[in-house]
Amino acid sequence: MPHHVKRPVSVLLAALGLALGSEGVSAHHSFAAEFDINKPVELRGKVVQLELINPHSWIHLEVTDPNGVKTLWMVEGGSPNALFRKGITKNSIPVGTEIVVVGYQARDGANRVVGRTLKLANGQSLFFYAAPLPSGAE
């Protein structure tokens, strides 16, 4: 199992001598322009499709509201190539898997979020099944 290191993206990138907003691994795509920090969202839903593609993965979720109404959401994540190198394949997350996403919604109001955290229903990290985070870490 890989060591699940959690540190703020900005701190990590600063350590690498890269600054957000200038050239650097995250600056190929201005997330702040696509998603709205003032629109936090928490979604719980079933995976209907997993697009393990570049430059960003997309997880398609079916979210059912308390009235039983289903809506489709798309969750943007990272490049999957490192996951492939760790043995993840298109079959690793079966359709129907329930996941919890905390993120920020698209500026244009569409059912799209950038997934700040991606977890299975039991709190484990989606791709790495790591131990749940210590309480208070969020």
Place this chain on the structure above:
Amino acid sequence: MRTIVCVLALIACTDRVLAQHADIPRTRAGKPDLSGIWQALNEADWNVEPHVAVQGATEMLGAIGAVAPGIGVVDGGAIPYLPSALSQRDANRSHRRTEDPEAKCFLPGVPRATYLPYPFQIVQSDTGIMIVYEFAGAVRTINMKSPGEAPVDSWMGVSNGHWEGDTLVVEVSGLNANWLDRSGNYASEARRVTERYTVTDADHIRYEATIDDPSLFSRPWTLRMPLYRRVEPGARLMDFRCVEFAEELMYGDLRKPGADKAASDKPAAGPGK
């Protein structure tokens, strides 16, 4: 007498062997050397089936945008579509101006990458083979040692190669669904493609690709064509980063109303430039 017969037999054998080995470049290990810059010279990318000249996807380019006629590259002439697969082909054809992956500068996949009307370069070493295509900077590595499987499908697939005599046989799988030409002929992600590259002389390769896709076709079918070496001095792959030529097609409707199209995408020119 026996000696004469033996000598004649020996000469005959050697002559046969020499004929097989004549005229084609070989690596130190004795394998045919496919290294070089190659290009197909036919109308397969317009339509792999035999076809007459017809109007292209837009009249705006006049005869330049027309579908050039072609004698076809498919064994037996027609692609053996299942009846259920025809409506998608027809839909592709009617929407080809905006939906042809080539128009969008998508990676062309296999086998279409081979017969795009642009050169590609085969880089053959002692251990492996890489093919670099001019169009969209497509590239693939042929695994010659340890066959691999894809964790997910990709545009250029996973290629596992081995030699059968003097023919390089490449099994390609893990391909995304893609089109086979500009006329809407297509294949699914379930397809397995078997390519055969046979060097016939110093400047020609005989290329065959068999497509096995039971979800769309009633049987595996084969297309075949010669590939020609680009022999002119200075032949080289150039930059065909076609993404910038597809952006207006794909994203033009998202331009800021009133924004000046000509002003975009030019660095500010400084003095002396």
Place this chain on the structure above:
Amino acid sequence: MAMQRHASSSRFVATLLLLLALATSAGAAEKYKAPRTSWGDPLIEGVYTNNTNVPFERPVDLGDKAFYSEQEYEVRSKAPAVVETTTTVTDVHYQTADFGLDPDQSQMVKNLRTSILTRPANGRMPPLRPDAQRRSDAARAAQQAHAFDSAQNRPLQERCLLWAHEGPPLRPVGYNTLVQLAQTRGYVVLLTEMIHDARVIPLAKSRPDFGGLTRWQGNSWGHWEGDTLVIETTGISDRVTPRGSSVPMGPEGKVIERITRTGPKSIRYEFTVSDPSLWDVPWGGEFPMELSDQPLFEYACHEGNYGLPNTLRGIREEEKTRNRGPRQ
């Protein structure tokens, strides 16, 4: 008397032999002789990683200190993870660790250096010439005024045309930082995983005629100097701007790369960038690469680039809101 002389001369010989052994082994480490391809070129093929925690530019407070000691390196490698407790404006982002994209989640190449950049001696980029700085500032202002007008106004990286770390010169990029080298008689190919760009470099005795044309990654040609592949690149397109500049290189811009196999699994990559229209001095550096224990996978960028149209849609929507004025 004779015994004393014998003992001291034995010590002398032993010391001499020791020094000789040390000198030879040091020399041998520097002069690893790479195996050859069947056509006689040094063999440098393989899929390599240059993953590192070494920053491109040296932290200012380190001055001219070019290397960490082994001890300092160990301490740095074990830096405790910082657990996030606050949300900042920059946090509209996925967790890179969830996707295995933190550098320390992948094979790391050991490197005691304090920066990739080694020239100038302080490990930091030289300033642009004042006239170039003025042009660069003007270009940057002009771009920012229209930054979201259309797809064509977005940076090259966002359009999936070319990513800065691909160079030349190459540099480590934090994740998916794999490079494949392929060879055949007369050519070397340098393929970056991200974003699947293959530089086909012809080997020649002198610069080939490139017909006066430029290329996005320049016109490169290479030759072997002993076991080192020397690649010279000129003619980088004016669509591309180098590090630290918002204006492109001029006609005298040049990148020299040197690739040397240093061991059965390792390579040294060195680079020098010069352009008298931009900098008064050349700049350059180096980093090691190691054979990757994992394969390189396709990184098709444009085909899955939903982010670009999504970003434009978002901005167009915001413009409508702004135009409507404050809601009553």
